[in-house]
Amino acid sequence: MGQRYFGEPIRRTEDIRLTTGQGHYLDDIGAGQPVLEAAFLRSPHANARIRSIDIADALDVEGVRAIYLYEDLTGPVAEPLPVLIPHPALTAPRTPYALAKDRVHHVGQAVAMVVAENRYLAEDAAQRIVVDYEVLPAVATLDMARAAERHAHDDVPDNISAHLLQTVGDLDAGFAKATHTLEFDLHVERSASTPLEGKGVYAKWDADDSSLRVYSSTQASTSVRAAIAAKLEIPLLKVEVIAPDVGGGFGVKIAHPWPEEIMVPFAAIRLGQPVKWAEDRREHFISSSHERGQDHHVRVGFDDEGVITALDVLFYHDNGAFTPYGIINPIITSTQLLGPYKPGAYRVDFYSMYTNTVQVTPYRGAGRPQGVFVMERTMDKIAQALGKDRAEVRAANFIQPDEFPYDQGLIFQDGRPLIYDSGNYPHQLTILKDMIGWDDMAARRADAASRGKLLGVGMACYVEGTGVGPYEGAHVHIQTDGTVDVATGLTSQGQGHQTMLAQITADELGVPFEKVRVVTGDTRRFGYAVGTFASRTAVMSGSAVALAARAARAKALRVAANALECDEGDLEIVDGVVQMKGAPDTKIDLGTVAVLSNPLRYAFDKAAQAATQFQGVDDFDKPPVAEDDEPGLEGKDYYSPPRSTFASGMHAAIVEIDPETFDIHIDKYFVVHDCGRLVNPMIVAGQVHGGVAQGIGGALYEKMEYDDDGQLQNASFMDFLMPYVTEIPQKELGELELGHQETPSPLNPIGVKGAGEAGVIPVSALIASAIEDAVGFPIDSMPISPNGLYRLHERFAAGELPRVEHYAASPPAAKRARRGAATRTKKSADTPS
Amino acid sequence: MKPAPFRMYAPHTVAQAVATLAALEAEGQHAKVLAGGQSLVPVLAMRLAEPGHLVDINGIAGLDSIDVSSAGVRVGALVRHAELLRHAAANRVQPLLGQALNLVAHATIRNRGTTVGSLAHADPSGEMTAVLALTGGSVTAVSVRGEREIPAAEFFVGPLESSLAADELAVSAFFPAAPAGAGTAFVEMARRHGDYALSGVGAVVIPGRSGDEGAPAIDVRCGFLSVSETPLVLDLSDAWAAGEDSVMAAVRAAIEPQDDIHASADYRRHITGILAVRAIREALANAGNGQGDEQWEATA
Known part of the structure; x- marks a missing residue:
């Protein structure tokens, strides 16, 4: 045998190049050659009719080569962009035109394209285009969408793009069997992928060969190619699409074709010269995609051991102004919510709603962080109601190792049955508890108290369908x-x-x-x-x-x-x-x-x-x-797999809260990850670590701040708070520990499961749990900031929020006494079903 | 995100620079001075400002010096935050400089951004504006009409607004030395390390100054950022003598914080009281650790 590489932490061959400035990104394409550059005029209004557009003054800017409006588009380019993933439940899909026709549906929607000798001149000209808008009231939030007094699209009066209900088992029987029920609301805010490199397109038409070469900073070059060929009516074999080095995607670059992916080649062909557009940061915030905004209502029934007999979830998904990616996100939430658990019966009902905000397409985790937030907060609330250990309640609901393949009885995002291939959740939880010292936090709590800090611990488990087909x-x-x-x-x-x-x-x-x-x-x-x-x-x-x-x-x-x-x-x-x-x-x-x-x-x-x-x-x-x-x-x-593989993970964290300023500090973070066989443990660790960083962003920092007019208030990295390295637990400082379990997938020849999104998925759930454990009042909406925590504390102090006391393992004698007390609190926490 | 067209000037002397500023003003042209560019360039790129003229002072000799005397520290217009931060003598004479500079953005920004530039920018969220106000410093401005020294109290006239005239160039700032025996501290709370502070407090305490009949035993002054339109300085000697709760009450009554997407006015008011107490405690601890004596020896 020669050297084996599978399973070895081999250093990434990409890194020397990428970390020493040798990478070749979209904006590097054509550098030093004459390339025309494009800028897009974007809507300043969230909801408006376009009465007229005057480009006369803009055309006077020296160096402008062309200005395109909707009226210049012909053939398929003049039709709306495709609905990439249709679904029978998506009854009112809407997608934008490459350039707005007579209506804009969110701030940032492309209205006009200016091509000039350089981007400076293109922006100078774009500034001089005069658009006469009739401004309409905007649907800025899910609440406004549900109220349906305003309409994001004139022909969708209820603002509902899709409604889907899935049920497994007998829900009524499940609730009848329950000895306790709880009912509560949970909310997750909107964030975004925010890769360091925005989108970008470069197109070069070869008139001698009647062929088009396009570079795009995309996650799907073959499909971009097919879309361009179809839209511009060029034979597929005459179109080449290349993804050069791409500076991050995290999901936003899987949506396609973007208006710019059609318009840049369109202009390059008409002008007979290469054209480039590199998205700037502000454009990225207001004209790419966001994700995660969802409101959930949960009703759960369970027995005295915390075993869930019935789970009933209703949620509203904010899909923004358009649905190019169908209803993949809410489908994932509704199915992946179940995680490693097997409730007796499950009903999930969702509405996907239009708002006059940036469209929503998958962002790393894609609906799972919300689903896991719902399930894991539910587990914590059951534990709290019963006075039980949060880990114990989870374990009581686990799918057992001998139950694989396990059929959850639902249809997953790939249109195929949600059947888990392999896993070992009880063992995974044991590893996690040992890592964190879950059963003995007393010394840590005492230490924090001596420093005037409140300490809290939290955990969250998830199962992630990875490696979806078709091929x-x-x-x-x-x-x-x-x-x-x-x-x-x-x-x-x-x-x-x-x-x-x-x-x-x-x-x-x-x-x-x-x-x-x-x-x-x-x-x-x-x-x-x-x-x-x-x-x-x-x-x-x-x-x-x-x-x-x-x-x-x-x-x-x-x-x-x-x-x-x-x-x-x-x-x-x-x-x-x-x-x-x-x-x-x-x-x-x-x-x-x-x-x-x-x-x-x-x-x-x-x-x-x-x-x-x-x-x-x-x-x-x-x-x-x-x-x-x-x-x-x-x-x-x-x-081509029969269905997805199912990776799993369990995370825990220790947080410290400053009881005076409500500053939140993550002291330690633990991960036990299972993605089947590891091809390269170092790469997997990097993926998980990076995911955790993004998850912490979603839990504590990142939120798209729309005002009631649909204006995004924080469309820059100054005000949209992506965490810095200083906010993220560091492995080198002993703040992050990563453990692996390997349950190989039987579905593929190398036994692997996916790892790319893993780190991000449970973070909001367990940080909420840990903060709640520290402060003693419920955390039901994420992200949470020190300001938000202060506000909750004021409400708690005013008696508007209940006290939450999580069971903490103690020495045996104390434990018995404590359980007695907890059982008494149980009854008041229950609500009648 | 590309700036609107502007004309660039690269004077080699202060005289050339102020002559250019004067000529542009006479023509009614809008000009901005470019030093480190850490605030100005992003604003230009986002077209939030479109000055037709930029006077780049980076080529002017002699504006990059840090002069330390027993009276205080004079900082030239081209001194980068990072240079002042690592200037040992300057920080011995006025420890607030380093205590605050550590909290100014990030290393890459401190490498390029200038201390005088941040003063001229007059951002009430700026650490150095608060330090200039708290130490009772001043800014020296030059124009074709001559030179004048503007005390901090007169320099900051509103958010992002200084009393510099359109034809004036801020050539240096002067931060007086910490008083003998004083202790200083600077604390702030930001959403992320290096962000604009939600609130920040600098403190100067002088223990054992009970010379005057009936005066408090400890002289306590605090400077605040992000909670008022211009840098605010409060004498909290009496409040401190009455206890920490009095300090918090006095501070919360005096400041005028605003709501924004990062924090409510209420929250800012709440934490500013807490931070003031913490800053004073830390300054007292520093005085007790001999910070004040060390300064005094260094300058004596």
Whole structure:
């Protein structure tokens, strides 16, 4: 055996390049060459009719090459952008036009496109365009949407885009069986992916070849290509779309085609010159996508042990002004809410609502953080009502290890049954409790108290459906110099795909890792793909790469066996050399095998001579390339899973609250993560750590602040508070601990589950739990700021909020006394069903 | 996010700079002085301001010095926050400088942003505006009409508004030395490390000054940021003598915080009282640790 790479914490091959300024991002494309640049005039109003647009003054700006309005659009470009994921429950889908026709539905919607010699001039001109708007009252919040006194779209009077109800089991029987019921509301605010690099598009039309090359900072280059070809009516094979280095996506770049992805190529073709648009930060805030805003109402019935007999959830999802991505987010909330638990009966009912705000499409976690917030807060409330340990109540509701595959009885976001493939939740919880010292926090609490601080602990569990289909493919090409080119159509945004996919390839082929080159997201190299989202790269492309590499390996062995005149079963590939098992002196380089695999007439270099026609032939009755074979040493294959794999995680944190200023500090953070087999533990750790950072953003800092007119008040990094490194627990400082459990997925050839979104999902839930534990009043809305905590404290002090006291494990004697007290509080916490 | 067109000037002397400012003003042109650019450039990029002319003073020699004497610290217009922060002598003479500068944004911004520039920007959320007011410092302004020294109390006239005339260039600021035996501290609360403070308090205490009949035993003064339109300074000696609750009450009554998306006025009022007490306690501890004596020796 040569070196194995799968499972090794190999340093990311991308990093030297990306961290030393050698990356090549969208705005680097065409640098130093004459490129026209675009700026978009965007609506300053949340809801308005366009009466007229006057561009005369703008055209006077020197250097302006073109100004496009809706009236300049023709054919499919003049039609609304596509509804990417239709659903029968999505009865009133709405998408924007590439440029607003006669109506704008949110601040930031593109109204006009200016193309000029540079972006400065384009912005100068955009400023001079005069638009006469008839301003309409805006639907700025979910409350306003529900009230339906104002309308985000004239023809959707109830502001409802979709309504979906799913039920599993007999809810009434479940509530009848319950000995306790609780009913409460939970709220999660709107945040956004906010990658450091915004969106961007560069398009170059080749008039000689009638072909279009487009670079886009996207998570789905193949689908962007199809959309551009369809909209601009260009044959698909004449359109190339390449995702260059992409500076983060986190979901926002899976939505497509953006107006700019159509308009930039549209302008490049008309002007016969390359055109570029690189989104600026303000544009990103007001014209990309947001996510997470949801209001939930929960009714839960449970028995004396805390086992849930019935769970009834109604929620309202704020989908913003448009629904290009269908109702994927609320479907994920409604299904993933269940996590590692098996309630006796479950009903979930949601309404997806229009507001005059930026459209909502998936952001890392995609509906799961809200679902987990609902389920985990419910678990905490059950524990509080029964005076039980929060961990104990969770454990009482777990799906057990011998119950897999476990069918939750719902339809998941991929349109397929929600069946968990594998997991071990009780063990995972044990690991977490040991890490944090869950059963013995007394010393920590005392220490915090001595420093005048309130200490709280919280935990949250989740299950994440990852690696959704329909498919991904890969191409593995062994070159004559022994190097290996791998291509997958799925894109990369800095996750380390090049490294991870090279590890899989190297192992499958038996070549050194350094010999493998990986290309992602380039439609010239691989035309069929779905995209990078839903924690699916390792599962989907990883599996496809493994299968394609196996195909290439099989062919290599066959060709080598022929050359070495032996049975291919006697051969193995070690460090890039095909050799006889047990007799490694009988060998042939993989590069030479590649030469031999391609019968040649012409020797274009020295190595190629070996494959030319006078070098000896074994059988003159056979054609040089067999009937069912093809020249070259390549493998191409696709992986299409029956359904998603289900990763899981359990997080816990210790927080300290300043009881005077209500400052919130995360003292320690713990993660136990299970994504099946780990291809590269270092990359997984990085993904989880980064996810936790984003989750902390969502829990404590990030909130889109819309006023009642639908104006976003914090459309900059000065006022939208993405956490800095100073706000995030650091592994190096002992503030973050990461543990793994591996329950391999039986669904794919490499046993992996997705890891990309994991870290972000439970953070709001457990931070709320920990803060509640510290302050002693309920935390039912996230994010929470010191100001918000102060306000809740004032209400608590005024008797408007109940006291929350979470069970804390203590020495046995004290424990009994405490339980007695807790049981008494239980009755008052219950509400009649 | 690209600035509107502007004309750029690069004077090599203060005389050239102020002549340019005077000429532009005479023509009725809107000009801004560019030093570190940490506030101005983002505002230009977002087209929140569109001055037609920028006078870049970075090429002027002699504006980058820090002069320390027993009287105090004079800081030139091109001294970056980071330089002042690491200037040991300046911080011995007036420890509030470093205590506050540590809280000014982040290292990259401190490397470029200038202390005098932040004063001229007159942001009531700025740490250094609060320090200038609390220490009773001044700004020296030059124009073709001559030079004048503007005391802090007259320099800040409103949010983002100083008493600098359109043709004047702030060439330096003077921060008086901490009094003998004094202790100082600067505390603030921000949403994220380095953000504009929700509230901040600088304190100067001088223990053992009971010379005057009936005067409080400890002289206590605090400067506040983010809770008033211009930097606010309060003499809290009597309140401190009456107890911490009196300090909190006095502070909460005197400030005029505003609501914004990061915090309500109520919350700001609440924490400012807390922060004032903490700043005073910390300043007293620093005085007790000999901070005041050390300063005095350094300047004597």
